[in-house]
Amino acid sequence: MKKLLKTAGILFFYFTMNGTAQEVGVPLRFDHYYTYGQVVEALEALHAAYPRLTTLDLVGYSEENRAIYAITITNPETGDHLSKPGVYVDGNIHGNEIQAGEVCLYLANMLLTKYGENERITSLVDEKSFYILPSVNVDGRYHFFEDANTPSTNRSLRRPKDDDRDGLFDEDPYDDLDGDGNICEMRKKDPNGTHRTDPFDPRLMIRVQPGEQGEYVLLGREGIDNDGDGSLNEDAEGYVDPNRNWGYSWQPNYVQRGAGYYPFSGTGIKAISEYMLARPNIMVVWAFHNSGGMFLRGPSTQDAGEFSREDIRVYDYIGENSEKITPGYRYLVIWKDLYATYGDSNEWANHMLGSYSLVGELFQSQSETYALNEDQVKPGARSPQQGAEDTNHQRLKFNDHVAQGELYKPWTPFTHPDYGEIELGGWVKMSSRLPHPFMLQDLVHRNASAVIFSAEQTPEVELQLFRKEEIKKGLYKVRIRLVNSNAIPTLSYMALKDNLLRKDLLTVTGNDATVVTGGLLTDPYLDKTSYKEHKPEIQFVHVPGFGKVEYEFLISGKGKIRIDYSSLKARDQSLEITL
Ligand SMILES: [Ca+2]
Ligand SMILES: [Ca+2]
Ligand SMILES: [Ca+2]
Ligand SMILES: [Ca+2]
Ligand SMILES: [Zn+2]
DSSP states (O other): OHHHHHHOHHHHHHHHHHHHHHOOOSSOOOSSOOOHHHHHHHHHHHHHHOTTTEEEEEEEEOTTOOEEEEEEEOOGGGOOGGGSOEEEEEEOSSTTOTHHHHHHHHHHHHHHHTTTTSHHHHHHHHHOEEEEESOSOHHHHHHHHHSOBOTTOOOSBSOOOOTTOSSOSSOBOOOOTTOSSBOOEEEEEOTTOSEEEOSSOTTSEEEOOTTOOOOEEEEEESOOOTTOSSOSSOBOSOOBOGGGOSSSSOOOTTTSTTOOSSTTOSHHHHHHHHHHHTOTTEEEEEEEEESSSEEEESOSSGGGOOOOHHHHHHHHHHHHHHHHHSTTOEEEEIIIIIOOOSSOHHHHHHHHHOOEEEEEEEOOGGGSOOOOOGGGOOTTOSOGGGGGOSHHHHHHHHHHHTSTTOSEEEEEEEEETTTEEEEEEEEOTTSSSSOOHHHHHHHHHHHHHHHHHHHHTSOOEEEEEEEEEEEETTEEEEEEEEEEOSSSOSSOHHHHHTTOSOOEEEEEEOTTEEEEEEEEEEETTTTEEEEOSSOTTEEEEOOOTTEEEEEEEEEEEOSEEEEEEEOSSSOOEEEEEEO
């Protein structure tokens, strides 16, 4: 390259133009995908543009020693980040699921560029802490862009594994036979083959019916037998699945494929878990993946049992609203509606951090439509091809006429060292699980809006004095109400049940006063209180979502009294009263 630049001025100009077009600046653009290097540049650019509202956190390093960064967004003038409800958002734990990173970058960009302009965004940045980690699997992201791939390869941690137990590690990956940067499909003409071409679109292959003449045999994904063992592509990179390597409900590889040899054997994954544990204020966790258009909640396995009714109510509120924010997406339960996963990040976060966690499966390939709306179809106007106008045909036409052929590689002859004359073709790397960049803006905005919705539901507690009465000389009855007007309680019911974290504290102090007794007011009308026998000046508190709790204190003395509310997940509050 260097040599070219010296000798060919015109080339230099071209690359400069190209480089300028790709340059990362704030506000960030979402008409293209960010390589690993550009993700880092984007975070650095956001931090440089908004140094007061952000910190750039080096979370750790990957297997191949790439830096994993997160950005913290909050207004430090309204309190330290740890003092506010935390919303943690990550993406791209599977290396190929790159648009998850763009959702994270978009969220960060939106929070920062709209701060001071949009009232709701401004109050979120003032009152909450956002921890945004766009690319968990940084090696995977790097290699997804850099190497030839299918839309579904390069998910693993870069930790070599001997998949076929021949003593060699990752010795037979896919091979980009025609050097176009994609791992496509291979097919070979064979009258005894299992498939024939689709009459409506010969690019598509359909399985022959019994008694029908075949036309082609499908030979799998592009590759050769690199190690000459008689199999093709039997040991590609990895596979350690970074989302099966977390230290909660972990199971070995023979139970859970991709688990790795032990929990947190992934260096980056371990660093991220430590980063999260150091932020006990995190109350909402989002992990973005592709694809399918789903918002998933736990439990991840059936044997874990169902969540409590109260926690489900919180998830339902966020999940059902998220469905409406992103039309077509469905809110589902992982083990029941998808499949069981052991050692995933969201259940780890729920059980170790006491968070409410959601997995966002981004993108629906069926949104790549080439069709009339129902109300545009004139009676009798459906073509005889109607039956063939299913998703696959539509997606090919979408490729042809909306994406100008960028998503699908036409079948092309190729001479294969093992198979002889074959054809290569099919969906390319940047297809199928990723929206074409022209649709990216809509995807990142809607999903970032779902995160915003959940952030607005993190607990905010208001302390109210609702009764103060001198019941005897120098003896006061004081009633305090704690109101949470958001959906999320101050601790999850799972965390309460497991005794995972300390409860919120409500403390009463005064120089010239003593708390004689105090406790939870169970019935304000019938004057019923459940008094705490020891240290009544400190109450252990839990404030439900969309709810309130009330406490009564009998205080003897005089002067100023301070009521303090302290919570791991909600902002602290205090109140002063005078007896
Ligand atoms: Ca092997
Ligand atoms: Ca290729
Ligand atoms: Ca082989
Ligand atoms: Ca191979
Ligand atoms: Zn995934």
